Amino acid sequence: MVDVLVVGGSGLLGRALVRRAARSGARVAATYHRHAPSRDGRPLDIRRRDDVVATLRRIRPAAVVNAAFDQGDWATTADGAAHVAIAAVDVGARLVHVSSDAVFSGRSGRYxxxxxxxxxxxxxxxxxAAETAVAAIDPDAAVARTSLIIGGGESAHETFAHxxxxxxxxxxxxxxxxxxxVHVDDLADALLELAGSAHPGTYHVAGPEAVSRHELGTLITGRALPAGLRVDSGLPGARDVRLDCAWTRARLGTRPRGVREFLSR
Structure with missing residues (x-):
């Protein structure tokens, strides 16, 4: 029997989840859509509900962490989350669904x-929509919202800054x-801690420091970088979204580090 199944195991977070779970001694498996991860990767298109159910029935995981998403594809991000929740309930697996601070508009700043x-x-x-579907299908699931994921020089923000x-x-x-x-390893550890618990509900797993994308790029590279304003760019998206994690921190042993700590030279 598999202890943890990572859905979306080929992404930055998915790879960290597989690595950290294996390091802790857990029996871990992962699925992928386009790019196979290095460890026990199994192809799966989560847009296909029957395939998701069949895959989980074969693997029989004790817990599932769904880290799969596609920013440009509703079917993967929303429908796929529902399919994973249906399959997790079907096999009696603990479900941790990874969500995002993108669910907020930024008008209130702190959430x-x-x-x-x-x-x-x-x-x-x-x-x-994925959060709503997961909560309706599996009331015992945990939904974990996170913020910008950094780590190992492989994240999109680190790559662009360099x-x-x-x-x-x-x-x-x-x-x-x-x-x-949030550092990808800290986030992975918190998600695995949730996977090993039975606590349902919504959690915020992000770093304790709020910084701008420009400040973050400067911390990553140690260099002066070109600056601009999102408000002048015409690009969609919230400008100021700060996840208040106080409720979550009172319930989890994992303590994500601040960005200045994990990027210190």
Whole structure:
């Protein structure tokens, strides 16, 4: 029997989940859609409900962490989450669904675990729909909202910041776009802790420090980077979303580090 199944195991977070679970001695398996992870990867298109159910029936995991998403595809992000929840209930597995601060519009700035989603983008709407579906299908599931995921130089933000320094990319980093970055390993540990518990509900798993994308890029590279304002860019998306994690911190032993701690040189 598998202790933990990571759905979406080929992404930055999925790989960290597989790595951290295996390091703890858990029996772990992972699914992927396009790119196979290095450890026990099994192809799965979560848009196909019957395939998801059949896969979980074969694996029989004790817990499932769903880290799969596609920012441009509602069927993967929203419908796929529902299919994973249906399959988890079918086999009696503990479900931890990974959500995002994109479910918030940013108009309020700071959001607690009890705040209702108010998305301002199609991706945020898909993530909010996924949360609703998971809670309706599996009331015992945990939904974990997170923020910008950083770690190992492999995240999109780290890659872009280094490309700006190298001159292989053009653009700016926004000084008015604020988030609470979290290290991928800290996030993975918190999600695995939730997977090993029986506590349902919505959790906020993000770093304790709020920084702008420009400040974050500067911390990553140690270099001066071109700055701009999201409000002037015309790009969709919230500008200031700070996840208040106080309720979650009172319930989890895992303590995500602040960005200045894990990016210190």
């Amino acid at each position: 607690t675990e009890r705040d209702r989603p108010c998305p301002g983008t199609p991706y945020g709407a898909a993530k909010a 490309a700006l320094v190298a001159g292989t990319a053009s653009g700016v980093l926004f000084t008015d776009d604020v988030r609470c970055p």
